Amino acid sequence: xxxxxxxxxxxxxxxxxxxxxxxxxxxxxxxxxxxxxxxxxxxxxxxxxxxxxxxxxxxxxxxxxxxxxxxxxxxxxxxxxxxxxxxxxxxxxxxxxxxxxxxxxxxxxxxxxxxxxxxxxxxxxx
Numbered sequence: 001x002x003x004x005x006x007x008x009x010x011x012x013x014x015x016x017x018x019x020x021x022x023x024x025x026x027x028x029x030x031x032x033x034x035x036x037x038x039x040x041x042x043x044x045x046x047x048x049x050x051x052x053x054x055x056x057x058x059x060x061x062x063x064x065x066x067x068x069x070x071x072x073x074x075x076x077x078x079x080x081x082x083x084x085x086x087x088x089x090x091x092x093x094x095x096x097x098x099x100x101x102x103x104x105x106x107x108x109x110x111x112x113x114x115x116x117x118x119x120x121x122x123x124x125x126x
Contacts, residue, residue: 007074010084010106010113017115018067018088029053034107034114042100042120066091069102080108088120099125 001009013032016022023029030053037049047055072086083105090098105117 003074003076006082006113007072007084010074010082010104011069011072013106013113013115014069014072014084014086014104018069024057024059026053026057029056031112032115034116036116038117040119042098042122077105082106087123087126089125097125099123 016028016032033049033052035049037047037052039047039052041047068089068091069086070089072084075083075085077083083103085101085103088100088102090100092098099122100120101123102121103117103119104115106113107116108114
């Protein structure tokens with residue numbers, strides 16, 4: 001798999017996590033998220049896989065914000081381990097857009113890529 005193919009695949013996986021159609025599916029989340037997942041949120045909290053799956057599957061349709069990711073960059077860290085960085089804009093009705101820098105570490109086990117670490121850091125608009 002080329003770097004371009006890997007980038008395209010990981011972008012698709014990141015987009016599934018923010019897509020309301022798949023964001024609430026425990027089946028999809030359990031396939032994408034590693035059992036060892038650690039997430040540091042933009043609000044400064046830390047979560048594991050079980051917490052993230054529970055939070056996302058419990059979201060109601062009305063509570064879901066619109067999220068847009070852009071500016072993806074891929075950096076190899078080791079064989080079958082990559083760092084994906086990008087920017088996120090989260091929009092909620094009646095609130096100012098929230099901007100963050102995002103970083104994800106992905107690990108390939110066989111043919112399956114799984115998210116093992118994610119961090120969101122608040123920032124200003126570009």
